[in-house]
Amino acid sequence: AQSVTQLGSHVSVSEGALVLLRCNYSSSVPPYLFWYVQYPNQGLQLLLKYTSAATLVKGINGFEAEFKKSETSFHLTKPSAHMSDAAEYFCAVSGWGAQKLVFGQGTRLTINP
Amino acid sequence: KAGVTQTPRYLIKTRGQQVTLSCSPISGHRSVSWYQQTPGQGLQCLFEYFSETQRNKGNFPGRFSGRQFSNSRSEMNVSTLELGDSALYLCASSLGGWQANTGELFFGEGSRLTVL
Numbered sequence: 001a002q003s004v005t006q007l008g009s010h011v012s013v014s015e016g017a018l019v020l021l022r023c024n025y026s027s028s029v030p031p032y033l034f035w036y037v038q039y040p041n042q043g044l045q046l047l048l049k050y051t052s053a054a055t056l057v058k059g060i061n062g063f064e065a066e067f068k069k070s071e072t073s074f075h076l077t078k079p080s081a082h083m084s085d086a087a088e089y090f091c092a093v094s095g096w097g098a099q100k101l102v103f104g105q106g107t108r109l110t111i112n113p
Numbered sequence: 114k115a116g117v118t119q120t121p122r123y124l125i126k127t128r129g130q131q132v133t134l135s136c137s138p139i140s141g142h143r144s145v146s147w148y149q150q151t152p153g154q155g156l157q158c159l160f161e162y163f164s165e166t167q168r169n170k171g172n173f174p175g176r177f178s179g180r181q182f183s184n185s186r187s188e189m190n191v192s193t194l195e196l197g198d199s200a201l202y203l204c205a206s207s208l209g210g211w212q213a214n215t216g217e218l219f220f221g222e223g224s225r226l227t228v229l
Contacts, residue, residue, distance in 0.1 A: 043203055
């Protein structure tokens with residue numbers, strides 16, 4: 001069985017500050033890991049994914065995440081926050097061949113001017 | 114390439130009624146998944162279909178049903194609506210084949226259901 005825990009349902013940072021959104025996973029098989037972003041009144045959009053290639057994954061809009069097997073973590077970072085980054089972010093896990101993505105509870109990111 | 118299309122985008126129903134939501138996946142995608150999103154429960158998978166066969170089913174009552182057609186389009190139905198069914202219902206599509214699958218889903222904008 002697979003599960004994801006996102007630490008912090010709300011994160012607030014100042015514009016230009018580092019963004020760090022935390023995600024820990026549990027998986028009985030080598031995982032595929034994802035970060036999705038959801039803007040208000042929209043569906044989810046893929047930010048980046050880890051599929052057992054490089055452990056440091058770069059995504060869209062300047063985001064990146066590092067897969068750390070020893071810590072079962074896949075934290076999302078961005079060096080400098082922009083107002084347009086305000087959204088809800090979801091971490092998700094699946095196993096090879098399994099269609100069903102399991103999502104975390106989401107983290108709402110607020111950017112202060 | 115057109116994205117995932119969901120209809121209707123917004124709808125209001127009363128308790129006891131039923132509703133049908135529609136999803137058209139990206140062309141060439143054979144798998145469709147449905148998710149219910151609520152503030153309290155987050156994102157929960159309702160069903161997942163591949164080539165007209167239900168491959169996964171979430172822990173939802175029998176009032177929730179779905180199907181996939183031969184052209185990969187999908188519908189979900191909720192009968193005897195309850196207040197707690199108010200949610201954003203998201204459809205997502207993917208290629209779906211075991212060899213090609215990495216679990217990445219492409220989401221529609223959702224159908225927001227309000228039950229009064």
